[in-house]
Amino acid sequence: MCGIAGYITAHALPLSELKEIARRMTVSLVHRGPDDGGIWVDEKPGVSLGHRRLAVLDLSALGHQPMISADGRYVIVYNGEVYNFRGLQRELEDMGHLFRGGSDTEVILAAVVEWGIQEAVQRFVGMFAFGLWDRTDRKLYLVRDRLGIKPLYYGWASDGTFLFGSELKAFRTWPGFNNPVNLEALALFFRHNYIPAPYTIYRHIRKLPQGSILVLSQCDVADRNVKLTTYWSVEDVWKQGIREPWCGTDKDAADTLDEALGKAVRMRLVADVPVGAFLSGGIDSSLVAALMQASTTKPVRTFTIGFAESEYDEAPHARAVAKHLGTDHTELYVTPRDAMELIPKIPTLWDEPFADSSQIPTCLVSQMTRDHVTVALSGDGGDELFSGYTRYPETLRLWKMAAHLPGRIRRRAAKCLCMLSPEVLDIIGMPLRPILRRLGAPGPTGRVLHRLGELSGPDTFGEFYGWANSHQLPPGGLVPGKDGVSPAFAxxxxxxxxxxxxxxxxxxxxxxxxxILTKVDRASMAFGLEARAPVLDHRVVALAAGLPAALKVRNGERKWLLRQVLYRYVPRDLIERTKMGFGVPVGQWLRDPLREWAENLLDEKRLHRQGVLVSDAVRCLWTEHLSGRCNHQYVLWSILMFQAWLETWQ
Known part of the structure; x- marks a missing residue:
């Protein structure tokens, strides 16, 4: 795993300055690649590529980047792993290609020379993001892996220079970067805890979508004319699976999934450095650890963290699974003080607002894990592929209730509810208060009714899902004149x-x-740890796409098929428990150990001075939370993460 950066500029700059800018960009990414670094500059077209290396395969200097292809045509900076590189290397050797070292980077270049970039990336199995400069055609290619495991940003500085990199901090080293905050993206952030692709916090910078190739000719830089193509679409794969569902028996499905996951895990054990696994004791991480242990006679290294608060503490469950599997297990208990020491670093680690509070334990477990290994396998993707989230049946239940009303009546009711303030709805809805409480509706009656208004508007299930799983914000939102849900839900x-x-x-x-993948990438790379996700092997994704709902959810049990595979390795009684997630008690911490820090960032004068958020709405949320009348921990954490980011970077 590594960090990459680069640029194309139309400005005539001396070679020394081009090199210095490239050096600064790569230095900002040194945490992603502490083992080595390099830059490549072509003065005439104003092109530079920079790289920071975390050595995982071929630890020698033969893996140094930027790397030039054997024919001299291509220059690459690459972040990630192509797990099937040895098979590709043998195929290319049979075609006459010669290799100096043992890195997958060299194989990628040879594959592009032989097959062209489109066909080459179709052959890669792995996680990757790379920039490739074609010295003959003077074109830059940016490529991101199928599921978006590895990050890649691109865009323009205020002077028209094209920039790209693994993280936004590299962009800020460009002289006169001057990119304004994207208020539309900020409004989306407050809805979702993250800024959805292709947006970023900056108006002129974008995330390269998963499974995409960007092409930019040197002559098109001034016109900002980039070409985006999709070489693999999870949307197409998923819809094909629905059209052509699995037709075998339950046992056949379990056998096929067991084999596919086992192969994916074994491919991700290839490394010239120590490899371990994150283990929470849940279904996904336990299965990955079990398949790892089944692949070797030596104890696998596993790692977990725990909390003093029992409702968040998964460490005992992880310990029991580790004992059964016979892994070499390490655990760390987290305190509010550990979180306090980490929180000031969060804006620097993520470098755009990001507010999944499990970023804290993910950072801490990554830091601990890096003390022992360089690579760690995770169970990420299991919930998405095999219907593991509790919100799935909850959302479906709400959708069925809403669908009973004709669309026209539902939309009119939604409009009326959303037009009225929660205060007015609190008075009007007083007779409904006992009913809503019996149903377990959280918060004041007015807020609940306003939320019902939001959920009654969408006509399609996708849009409904987007609204149902976004934060309820104060009427008018937190960003003046900006509010909404990611258009991706359509x-x-x-x-x-x-x-x-x-x-x-x-x-x-x-x-x-x-x-999820953004969280794990930044948290792990902050400490020079490579995280690999075998469940997200694109062939496993294609298999999961074709599995009928009855194989994923049966008799109310989510991830049914995945459980059947896991029970072959781990007894049922070690796994069967309520899903906890990887969260932290932010709501409690904000009322006690983190209160002073939060008060400072949410100070009314500070909010007025910054002029970005609706200060009255922010202060209302904070006051309600402190009083204990409402638990606004999620939206407040989003506000605090933005405020901390603003203080750090603006």
């Missing part, structure tokens, strides 16, 4: 009759890449 159109598949697909194109 991409599930036509899947209203298969809602379980629709929810999984929407998470695969939004929540997974923009929240």
């Amino acid at each position: 991409r599930a159109s036509g899947l209203d009759k298969t809602p379980w598949s629709a929810m999984s697909l929407l998470d695969l194109i939004t929540y997974l890449p923009d929240d």
Whole structure:
């Protein structure tokens, strides 16, 4: 795993300055690649590529980047792993290609020379993001892996220079970067805890979508004319699976999944450095650890963290699974003080607002893990592929209730509820208060009714899912004149009759890449740890796409098929428990150990001075939370993460 950066500029700059700018860009990414670094500059076209290396395969200097192809045509900077590189290398050797070292980077270059970039990336099995400069055609190619496991940003500085990199901090080193905050993206952030692709916090910078190739000719830089193509679409794969579902027996499905996951895990054990696994004791991480242990006679290294608060503490469950599997297990208990020490670093680690509070334990477990190994396997992707989230049945239940009302009546009711303030709805809805409480509706009656208004508007299930799983914000939102849900949720159109598949697909194109994978990448790379996700092997994804809902959810049991595979390795009684997630008690901490820090960032004068957020709305949320009348921990954490980011970078 590594960090990459580069640029194309039309400005005539001396070679020394081009090199110095490239050096600064790569230095900002040194945490991603502490083992080595390099830059490549071509003065005449004003092109530079920079790289920071975390050595995992071929630890020698023969793996140094930027790397030039054997024919001299291509220069590459590459982040990630192509797990099938040895098989590709043998195939290329049979075609006459010669290799100096043992890195997958050299194989990528030879594959592009032999097959061209489009066909080459179709052959790669792995996680990757790379920039490739074609010295003959003077074109830059940016490529991101199928599921968006590895990050890649691109865009323009205020002077028209094209920039790209693994993280936004590299962009800020460009002289006169001057990119204004994207208020539309900020409004989306407050809805979702993350900024959905292709947006970023900066108006002129974008995330390269998963499974995409960007092409930019040197002559098109001034016109900002980039060409984006999709070489692999999870949307197409998922919809094909719905059209052509699995038709075998339950046992055949379990056998096939066991084999596919086992192969994916074994491919991700290839490394010239120590490899371990994150273990929470849940279904996904336990299965990955079990398949790892089944692949070797030596004890696998596993790692977990725990909390003093029992409702968040998964360490005892992980310990029991580790004992059964015979792994070499390490655990760390987290305190509010550990969180306090980490929180000031969060804006620097993520370098755009990001507010999944499990970023804290993910950072801490990554830091601990890096003390022992360089590579760690995770169970990420299991919930999305095999319908594991508790929100799936909850959302489906709400959708069925809403669907009983004709669309016209539902939309009119929604409009009326959203027009009235929660204060007015609190008075009008007083007779409904006992009913809503019996149903377990959280918060004041007015807020609940306003939320029902939001949920009654969408006509399609995909849009409904987007609203149902976003934060309820104060009327008018937190960003003046900006409010909404990611347009990506409209991409599930036509899947209203298969809602379980629709929810999984929407998470695969939004929540997974923009929240889960972003969280794990930044947290692990902050400490020079490479995280690998075998469940997200694209062949496993294709298999999961074709599995009917009855194989994923049966008798109310989610991830049914995945459980059947796991029970072959781990007894049922070690796994069967309520899903906890990987969260932290932010709501409690904000009222006690983190209160002073939060008060400072939410100070009314500070909010007025910054002039970005609606200060009255922010202060109202904070006051309600402190009083204990409402638990606004999620939206407050989003506000605090933005405020901390603003203080750090603006």
